[in-house]
Amino acid sequence: MVPIKSTLLHNCHVDLASVRSHNDRTVLSLVRSGALSRADIAAGAGLTPQAVSKIVARLMSAGLLEETGAVRGGGRGKPRTALRLRGEGAFAYGAYVDRDELRVVRLDLTGSPVSSAVVPLAPMFTPADVLDALEPVVEPGEDVLGLGIGIAGPLDFRGGAVSPNGLPGWSSVPLRALAEERLGLPVVVDKDTNAAVLAEAWARPLRDAALVFVGTGLGVGLLLDGEVHRGARSGAGELGHTVIQLDGPLCVCGRRGCVEAVHAAAASGVDAARVVAAAVANLVQLLDLDQIVLSGRRVLESPELYLRAMPDVDVTVTAFGPDLVPVGAGLLVLGELF
Ligand SMILES: [Zn+2]
CATH class of the missing domain: 3.30.420.40 (ATPase, nucleotide binding domain)
Incomplete structure (x- = not known):
């Protein structure tokens, strides 16, 4: 993950402040997906066993990793001690x-x-x-x-x-x-x-995906090549203000026929879902996305309505509910x- 703010950790626990190297983050990322032995970590990270031992020792002393029970590596040899994230670290x-x-x-x-x-x-x-x-x-x-x-x-x-x-x-x-x-x-x-899209990408593997948020407004969180795409002015994802109907209803943004305005003016829930589906189909065409996650109050109220209308890609409703x-x-x- 690209560092958001290099000073973010400076004010924190002194040991955490040392956890900033690329290799430290690589090791933590590997262990996040499940308990691993030091040998597994070395193989996964492309590091020497000696380097992994040092990194693991540092992360354990910072309270971020802990040893769990022994695991058997590949069915042969003696069981190895596995490492996992220390939740309360x-x-x-x-x-x-x-x-x-x-x-x-x-x-x-x-x-x-x-x-x-x-x-x-x-x-x-x-x-x-x-x-x-x-x-x-x-x-x-x-x-x-x-x-x-x-x-x-x-x-x-x-x-x-x-x-x-x-x-x-x-x-x-x-x-x-x-x-x-x-x-x-x-x-x-x-x-x-x-x-929202970050939460989804944390929970399961997503690479080229959109999190479609249908609430009062209609926005999208974009994940391109595994990274959140924010655009040049942090403005990416305003799918609700792309025009879907020339001379359509007036939108709060001042234009006519935006997805958000057409969605709000829809005569029924079915029609509203079809409007979102048409916008999502455009997005999939434009960016070649393979996964769509639906969320927001309107979707959570009647998920089946929105799921049925969606284009033919992998579409799911968020499992996070309102805490997404x-x-x-x-x-x-x-x-x-x-
Ligand atoms: Zn608009």
Whole structure:
């Protein structure tokens, strides 16, 4: 994974700060998919056994790896000691600033949620309201790597300023800096759809895929060649504002016939699903995607309707439910280690 912010780990536990080399991350990534012996790690990473011993010792002393029971390697020879991630070795928080609520999860090192919270947000909530909602549920500690926040775009991924659609008064809000100052821990901000596709890619192998998020708006998180694709201005994935019907209904963006506007104006649930399906078919044609994951409130309300309408590619509905975005936001932070 491409490092998001090289300083992300600086404020954390002193031992974690040393876990930054490419080889360290390679070893952690290999072990993430299942317990492995040192010999298996050496073979998988293309490293010498001596190098692996040193890396493993360092990661164990940082509390990120632990030895588990013996495993038999290939059926011959004596059983070898296997290594696995130490779940409680590090934690990350992930948050989703939705239209009417804040969802926060605490992930352990394996990416599994260990706690979660939902805080209602009043209509027309302000940045200060979000910070007030975050503070009681995010507990900084030396084993906490940071907080990832997923929110609607547009936003500046590198600079951490957000101007989310549908939130009047939110214009170039430096959400990352504000949250870092209030909470006292490193913060990463990304589009909700990017966080969502990251969560899906963490859970299973995905390479060229789109996470289609159908809620109040309609957005896409793109995974191209295994990496989240954000585009030149962090603006990739605005499938909802591509035009699907010339002279169609007026959209909030000022144009006519956007997918989002046509979807909202659909006469029935079946028609609405067909609109999304047509847009997804265009996307598949354009990018040669082989996997589509559906998510968002509208899909979760009637998944069969949307599944039936989709084009002939591998289409699934997210298994994360409403915690998809907060989990992905936490993985933005945790992913720095892998
Ligand atoms: Zn539009």
